[in-house]
Amino acid sequence: MDFTELTAEPIDITSVARRVVPPECGATVTLDGYARKFTKDKTTGEIRDTLYLVYEAYEPMAIKEMEKLIEQAKKEFEISNVGIVHRLGKLEIGETSVVISVAAPHRRAAFAACEWLIKQLKRTVPIWKKEVYADGEVWVEGEAPN
């Protein structure tokens, strides 16, 4: 079964990964994306030391966009099921922000689809991240979809 969720609670990675397993599959690839403490600024090269993150979403549209990505991924790759869960609200460093699990008959397609899904999610799903530092905070602006 495919599923998409937004949650303010900590994400149980294993339960996401096991929910996508159907009998025809032999491998699930799961991405565990989590809150990073040190981020190198792309323009200045400066290392930012993050205290914690805050995520917010345009929730109904985010769910729709994640469902669209799953639909596209299933056309593009030989995969069976996808589960995507994204955390919202305040996240401590090291806490999981996103889990993408892709189940496929064979692992190669699952790896490729998982990589494609996270790349697309970062471009199109309306979720925003705020990085909070000791001396300030900034809403991160991504790369606009074309």
Next chain:
Amino acid sequence: MSLSLLFFGVTADIAGSRKSDVDVPDGESVEALLVRLISRYPKLASHKLLFAVNEEYVDIDTILKDGDEVAIFTAVSGG
């Protein structure tokens, strides 16, 4: 006609709210709405903005309809 505006992240900070209603002339485009919003919230002009109408991405030349929900936000940064 009446529009429901939604702001998120940076745009919510600039607008000082997450949701507001606005009356605009019939047949207003997203671009005309943007000009209106920038005159009200000049700081919006320093960001690259994206628009969604009724939960779907739209181009700036889209014509709005009465009752539309228009979301104004910066490029997404989830993951």
